[in-house]
Amino acid sequence: DAKTTQPPSMDCAEGRAANLPCNHSTISGNEYVYWYRQIHSQGPQYIIHGLKNNETNEMASLIITEDRKSSTLILPHATLRDTAVYYCIVRPSNFGNEKLTFGTGTRLTIIP
Amino acid sequence: DSGVTQTPKHLITATGQRVTLRCSPRSGDLSVYWYQQSLDQGLQFLIQYYNGEERAKGNILERFSAQQFPDLHSELNLSSLELGDSALYFCASSAVGGGRNEQFFGPGTRLTVL
Numbered sequence: 124d125a126k127t128t129q130p131p132s133m134d135c136a137e138g139r140a141a142n143l144p145c146n147h148s149t150i151s152g153n154e155y156v157y158w159y160r161q162i163h164s165q166g167p168q169y170i171i172h173g174l175k176n177n178e179t180n181e182m183a184s185l186i187i188t189e190d191r192k193s194s195t196l197i198l199p200h201a202t203l204r205d206t207a208v209y210y211c212i213v214r215p216s217n218f219g220n221e222k223l224t225f226g227t228g229t230r231l232t233i234i235p
Numbered sequence: 236d237s238g239v240t241q242t243p244k245h246l247i248t249a250t251g252q253r254v255t256l257r258c259s260p261r262s263g264d265l266s267v268y269w270y271q272q273s274l275d276q277g278l279q280f281l282i283q284y285y286n287g288e289e290r291a292k293g294n295i296l297e298r299f300s301a302q303q304f305p306d307l308h309s310e311l312n313l314s315s316l317e318l319g320d321s322a323l324y325f326c327a328s329s330a331v332g333g334g335r336n337e338q339f340f341g342p343g344t345r346l347t348v349l
Contacts, residue, residue: 161278164272166325166340166341166343167278168237169339221291222268222291225270225277225279226277
């Protein structure tokens, strides 16, 4: 699986947009970019995923560069409850290869 | 609430003992995954079952085993426990396979080995 690189920590003011970057320069054509987050010691929570195009759902937006070597997760209006560790994961699309390989993630702290 | 349930929430036991962790996937999900989260190793994939069959194996020790039953619930058995097995154990489920399916995680079982 392609390796991902994320900053270890970031701060964001409450109410502002939080932009979390991720580098995945060795990503292959059949690999998706997934984002999960883990609030304290709770189970990781799925946020969003994408292949080539930008994606948006009720939680966040995912911007993938044209060369697919990096992506940005955007939380449009961060709240205190968004304080968590955010994991960017690259995962193949073929059946039988569904495991998630978690890195160290970005610890996002929302400042009141 | 992800729809994935895990029991027990907490487990305290002694070295050398054996424990069983239980997971019920979301209704209709055929795949079950087990992950271990320890302070020094982070979140690591252990094993995956799909519709009762083992599908993928990660860094799972020989002292650990798992199975998925006909009703799709899964159990993770940990034996000859060591202090280093103390960790959070998460179960996740997904609908089918392939890279387009997100995994939904349960609340975890915190295992403490004394």
